[in-house]
Each structure stands twice: as structure tokens, then as C-alpha cells.
């Protein structure tokens with residue numbers, strides 16, 4: 001494929017080296033000194049142009065992974081399917097990828113599944129090809145360390161300026177290749193406050209159900225990025241608008257639909273807004289609390305159904321928790337270390353209206369998270385106001401240990417770069 005490149009010289013774009021981490025600059029300069037092409041690419045360029053501080057830095061080069069390893073002592077190669085170099089500086093990892101090819105020219109070992117998903121590919125290519133296989137034009141901009149210009153093969157520079165997300169190529173094909181791109185569209189639109197261009201938005205409601213084919217572990221990672229990055233409310237609203245919520249959280253979507261007074265949704269949105277506030281303040285956030293919130297409507301609905309069928313309330317609570325969890329993990333692989341505390345948060349809720357065995361509840365390791373959850377419920381539905389006041393007094397009297405653990409249920413989530421799954425080409429499964 002021959003694409004015309006647009007070069008945006010340093011004096012016509014706002015990216016400065018001050019926005020790039022020193023580690024990334026070191027890698028870029030080293031590659032450049034050795035005569036290799038060295039570009040900053042992807043989210044970092046996009047974010048810097050959009051006026052957001054980039055959080056991780058990806059580099060694209062024409063050096064092979066082995067050549068990259070030869071240049072850096074602190075370098076390891078990862079990935080079997082497509083090899084990448086990670087250059088490690090303490091906690092920071094700079095990912096260096098060799099330009100990847102279109103790989104459908106018979107030279108690689110690309111295999112396409114019947115339904116259009118790419119399941120294997122493994123060839124190096126030119127920078128133009130590397131650009132063409134990225135998802136959105138805004139994600140396919142290359143900042144050249146040689147002269148600080150930006151190389152644009154797909155019109156991404158103009159799209160960022162217009163605050164617009166646009167898929168490269170045929171949107172239908174690109175979503176079929178990798179349905180997670182639909183979630184990425186929703187997430188990046190929420191994060192950047194960009195519009196999704198009409199052609200890129202149009203297929204989403206129609207193809208949303210393809211998401212059920214994505215790898216559940218990848219959907220879990222994607223959920224954390226959607227809801228624990230400071231734009232959870234916008235993410236939720238976008239998912240709902242595009243018909244993705246009903247696929248991602250089907251039981252919750254059904255419950256919200258049948259909740260005529262809207263109280264469940266009000267609570268959910270308030271909880272997500274609080275999550276966003278916590279992220280903005282730099283406070284910890286927890287996947288367990290997040291999923292207890294996202295799946296609460298599903299749990300309430302399932303419990304009510306079981307009770308309507310004559311099951312005793314206490315048993316219905318537990319059974320609903322198991323049922324909702326089981327159904328959801330098929331789609332989103334919520335690890336047990338999060339789904340267990342998520343269930344505990346639900347199951348503790350009924351204890352707050354009993355006010356019995358107060359000391360024991362307060363001493364429960366999940367008390368603080370469950371209390372926060374309860375308060376959220378009380379704040380969005382008048383009926384629990386008195387109970388909430390009672391438990392608030394208990395919280396004040398029990399500072400210390402539980403006091404701060406609140407959302408920190410096993411917070412090893414904040415994905416360090418090593419946990420990130422690289423899926424430029426679509427799922428393997």
C-alpha cells in the first residue's frame with residue numbers, strides 16, 4: 001500500500017520533548033545514534049497533541065527486536081506471536097516495536113478466521129504499513145526524534161485537531177477483525193472527549209454482539225481502563241448510547257431497563273462519579289468495588305427473581321451473587337481476588353439495616369468498602385437515611401485499620417506496563 005505522508009515540522013505542532021519521559025528520550029536517541037529510525041507513536045503522541053499528559057510511551061523503529069536488545073543492557077524481549085522489546089528503567093517500561101507489516105501479502109503467517117478475526121500474524125513491515133494497521137487515525141501519528149517532525153500517513157493530525165476519532169480503513173472490517181476496537185472507540189472518546197466520526201460510530205450498535213467473541217481477560221483489562229481512569233461516567237454513558245452496555249453487562253442492562261424509577265442507574269452513576277473524583281484526587285480505586293457497583297443492578301434483579309420464585313431471602317442473596325458472577329465471568333474474566341470481595345460487599349448490605357452485631361460488622365475486613373457502598377445506596381434512595389446516619393457514627397468511632405482500607409481491596413490492579421496485553425492485531429482466541 002502506498003500512502004502519501006504528511007510531514008508536520010516542529011514549528012507547526014505543539015509537542016515538545018518536555019512532554020516525553022527521559023527514559024523514552026534515551027531510547028529514542030540511542031536508536032537514532034545507531035542509525036535506526038526512531039519514532040514515538042500511538043497514545044503518547046495523540047495525548048500530547050490533545051493536551052493530556054501521556055502516561056506511557058511506545059516507540060516504533062526499523063530495528064529488529066534482537067538489534068534493539070543489542071543496544072540496551074536493560075532490555076528483554078517479550079511476546080511469542082509478535083516479538084517486542086521492553087527497555088526497563090526502574091518502574092518504567094518503554095516498549096519498542098519493530099514496524100509491522102500488513103502481512104496479508106503471503107509473506108507472513110497471517111491467518112484469518114472465517115468471521116474476519118485475525119488470529120495470527122507475524123511480519124515486519126514499513127512505517128506506512130505499521131500506520132495502516134493501527135486502529136484510529138489519532139493513534140497512528142509518528143513523532144520523529146531525528147528532526148522532531150510528525151509523520152502522518154492517515155490524516156490523524158487533522159482528526160486530533162478536529163477532536164475526532166476515526167478508524168483507519170473500512171470500519172465494518174476493522175471491527176470484525178477485532179471487536180474490542182468498539183470498546184476502544186467508546187473509551188478513547190470518553191477519555192479525550194472526542195467525537196466519533198459518523199462512519200466509525202455507525203456500525204457499532206449493529207456489530208456490538210461480536211464483543212462476546214473477545215477474550216474475557218482482555219475485556220477485563222479494557223473494563224479497568226474504561227472505568228478506573230477518571231472518565232467512568234462518560235465511558236458508561238457512551239457504552240449505553242452505542243448499545244455496548246447490553247453486550248458487556250447484559251444482566252445489568254436488563255435490570256436498568258426494568259427499573260422504572262431509575263434509582264439503580266442514579267446510584268450507579270453516582271458511584272462512578274465518585275470513582276472519577278477519587279482518580280482525580282489520586283486516591284486508590286478498586287476493581288472489586290467497581291464491579292460490585294457495575295453488577296449491583298444485576299444482583300438486585302436476580303435476587304428479586306429468586307425470591308419471587310419462593311426462595312428464602314438469605315439464600316436468594318447468596319444464590320444471586322453466585323449466578324451473577326458466573327454469568328459475567330464468561331464474558332469478562334474478573335479474577336477471584338476481585339469477585340470474592342465484590343460478593344461480600346453485596347452480602348453485607350442487608351446487615352446495615354439490621355444494626356445487630358455491630359462490633360462484628362465493623363471489624364469485618366470488608367466493612368469499610370461495604371459501608372461506602374451502603375452510603376451510596378442511601379444517598380440515592382431515601383429509604384436508608386436513618387440507617388446510614390447510624391452507621392456513619394460507627395465509622396467515625398472506628399478509625400485506623402479499616403479507615404483507610406476502604407477501596408484498597410487487593411489493589412494490585414493499577415496495571416503496570418508489564419500487565420498490559422498487546423493486541424494490535426486482534427485476539428488470538
Ligand code: ATP
Pocket residue numbers: 041042043044056058133134135136139140178180181184225423424425426
Ligand atoms: P491508552 O494508553 O490511553 O490506553 P493507547 O491508544 O495508547 O491508549 P494502547 O493499548 O496503549 O492504547 O495501544 C498503543 C497503540 O497501539 C495505539 O495507540 C494504537 O496505535 C495501537 N493499538 C492498540 N490496540 C489496537 C487495536 N486493537 N487495533 C489496532 N491498533 C491498536
Ligand code: MG
Pocket residue numbers: 042043044056
Ligand atoms: Mg498506551
